[in-house]
Amino acid sequence: MSAPASRTLSGLYAGNVRAVLERGFKVIGNQNWTIVVSGFFEPVFYLLAMGYGLGGLVGTVTGPGGAEMSYVAFIAPALLATSAMNGAIYDSTWNVFFKMRFGRIYEAMLSTSLGPLDVAAGEIAMALFRGLLYACAFLGVMGVLGIATSWWALAMVPVAVLIALGFAAVGMAVTSWFTTFQQMDLINIVLLPMFLFSATLFPIGVYPQAVQWFIQALPLWHGVELMRQLSIGAFTDATWLHLGYFVVMSVAGVAFCTLRLRALFLR
């Protein structure tokens, strides 16, 4: 290309993320409350079925810092982390996929004054909003059930937003490569086992060492550990590592996502 490199970097941002958010809230107001509500109930059902059903057979589990905790209190923070992940993933993968490939919503947005960065930031923010809603609602349920025993539990809400940011940014970037529904199914193939095996429903100690390392490389495990520690206010040296994991994932994800949007829409 003979053109100067700076040319492709300008014209990406118009400082109008707000308009993208307004559109998102308008759509939620119009029709999407059912999806918001169903996304909230899923972890609540898990909590009730596993926590109280299975929990009766399990008794207590050793939690962070060696504290004995009831099984339901053990899995609740993990379900909150998963819930934040699912909310963010829903908005940043399926919603984005539809708007990109079928609704052509982004094409329309980008024929206005908006730049790709406005659109990316707005869509990620909408995913965070969903993650935030789920987190607040689930924390409310935990409060009612008496399984959030520390004031630190309130910090689970902003941490849920951070978890959502990491997943939303990476999810959106990955979705930008997908063109068919079959490819979209890959997302579930990755997310479901990650949910089941990331020390969400039982401690990571049940695995052989090699499997533990693998689980510890995945993002959800860090989210689960972080949430579990916050729920009872017991921290370890690894707390910062867990937080750091999501900060890095978020920064890398947003950068990655912007590059992809530019490649897609400024052809």
Place this chain on the structure above:
Amino acid sequence: MSVIEARALVKSYGELNAVDGIDFDVAPGESFGLLGPNGAGKSTTMRMIGGTSLRTSGTLTVLGLDPETHGPEVRANLGVVPQQDNLDTELRCRENLITYGRYFGLPRSYLRGRADDLLAFAQLTDKADEKVDNLSGGMKRRLTIARGLINEPRILLLDEPTTGLDPQARHILWDRLFRLKEEGVTLVVTTHFMDEAEQLCDRLVVMDHGKIVAEGSPAQLIRRYSTREVLEVRFGSDRNAAVVAQLDGVAERIEVLPDRVLLYSADGEATLEQVTSRGLQPITSLVRRSSLEDVFLRLTGRSLID
């Protein structure tokens, strides 16, 4: 001064030059057409004007600015009507207009009145609170055009505005576009319909394989590249090619298409008499005025719609 100026504009995708070194100017208030078959490079040119496609080489200015470096500013003065409707189906008609206006950063108080005016212009006032999916094809198209006008653009880009519409819907749409023209909006239209180009365009370029092969007003192009009239005769698909040898000299130019033979001359009726006087009896015959379709056939050796 031109509102759009392209010089040696090239867009390559790998080996393929979708747009292969074109030059053109669009004057303010003009209705300018890009005519050509599918794949001629019209839509790519449109995307470069809107700054959503990066050119490979050459220069392009829109309202004096480079759309690549000043995308948001350029698009603030553009209305874009894409080839496929991309209305927001999760919003209702009126919300579509207002939300789109917000993307330009326009205030809500202004947009409320503007949206009502545009719904009236698009003859959709009674559909204001309807879901987009419940509109007919022609209504969706008019709503897309109304949406493209929300920012009072100086230039309206229309990519194949009436493709897929029935004749009545096309005429309603053309009527709306005429009104815009009268109001002084610069129109840039791509089309592969010659009747549309003749209806809408003051001036047009004919594109083929990414290059401009002719330029002028529809009347000029027809005068330059065709005769006044055309005689279309059919002898049956297996005989059309065979009779051509016997038609030598009856017309200025002869084109043989799979289903018919086109004879170009100043007087079609006289030509028909000559044909029959040679003992040939066409199954059907038709005398008509030359159109841009004939210009295209002459320039490229192919018909516009395959």
